[in-house]
Amino acid sequence: ILNVEQSPQSLHVQEGDSTNFTCSFPSSNFYALHWYRWETAKSPEALFVMTLNGDEKKKGRISATLNTKEGYSYLYIKGSQPEDSATYLCAPNTGNQFYFGTGTSLTVIP
Amino acid sequence: DADVTQTPRNRITKTGKRIMLECSQTKGHDRMYWYRQDPGLGLRLIYYSFDVKDINKGEISDGYSVSRQAQAKFSLSLESAIPNQTALYFCATSVAGLNTGELFFGEGSRLTVL
Numbered sequence A: 001i002l003n004v005e006q007s008p009q010s011l012h013v014q015e016g017d018s019t020n021f022t023c024s025f026p027s028s029n030f031y032a033l034h035w036y037r038w039e040t041a042k043s044p045e046a047l048f049v050m051t052l053n054g055d056e057k058k059k060g061r062i063s064a065t066l067n068t069k070e071g072y073s074y075l076y077i078k079g080s081q082p083e084d085s086a087t088y089l090c091a092p093n094t095g096n097q098f099y100f101g102t103g104t105s106l107t108v109i110p
Numbered sequence B: 001d002a003d004v005t006q007t008p009r010n011r012i013t014k015t016g017k018r019i020m021l022e023c024s025q026t027k028g029h030d031r032m033y034w035y036r037q038d039p040g041l042g043l044r045l046i047y048y049s050f051d052v053k054d055i056n057k058g059e060i061s062d063g064y065s066v067s068r069q070a071q072a073k074f075s076l077s078l079e080s081a082i083p084n085q086t087a088l089y090f091c092a093t094s095v096a097g098l099n100t101g102e103l104f105f106g107e108g109s110r111l112t113v114l
Helices: none
Strands: A005-007 A010-014 A019-024 A032-038 A045-050 A056-059 A062-067 A072-077 A086-093 A104-109 B004-007 B010-013 B019-025 B031-037 B044-051 B054-057 B065-070 B073-078 B087-094 B109-113
Touching (some): A005 A086, A010 A019, A032 A072, A045 A056, A045 A062, B010 B019, B019 B031, B019 B087, B019 B109, B031 B073, B044 B073, B054 B065
Parallel strands (some): B010 B109
Antiparallel strands (some): A005 A019, A019 A072, A032 A045, A056 A062, A062 A072, A086 A104, B004 B019, B031 B044, B031 B087, B044 B054, B065 B073
């Protein structure tokens, strides 16, 4: 079992603010780090998959970075919009299994 | 139609009853998973299967069993449901042989055990 920590647990920001959150995980036995976006009453959907130390991924206003040596990943949202409100989950993949953090719940206030 | 379909979407049952949650997928993926989500906890793996003849226990398999009837179907059973199995259950799939492959989730099955 991998101990995956996400912080903060929840976040309220004003529309237009930029924000970021953290995923921490043990750096050994690591294949990939996944970020998922989970909107209320829907299924989690993949945002990014990162494998290499120093990886950076971007999708619109959302980007992520990966540091495998120290075991963390950051997710950034630039200019938050109400439709960004969701829970953001990270999950290291050790090959056979994904280990999910408890998520960061983001609420963007119009 | 969803690529990963779970039935039922909601079920209320009583302690001691047998319950089956079914999952079917049209993505053609070999790997299938059952997760459980509880408030304040991350998604926890119950069982996973990498092909029809492969079944593996996950982190929290006690009290559950699974059946992989075909590549496209993976069922989760609670032989004798208890109240602490009240949770939101997700089925997911991923591509075989690709450890970086993302998970594709079903819509979830909300189970309440009274």
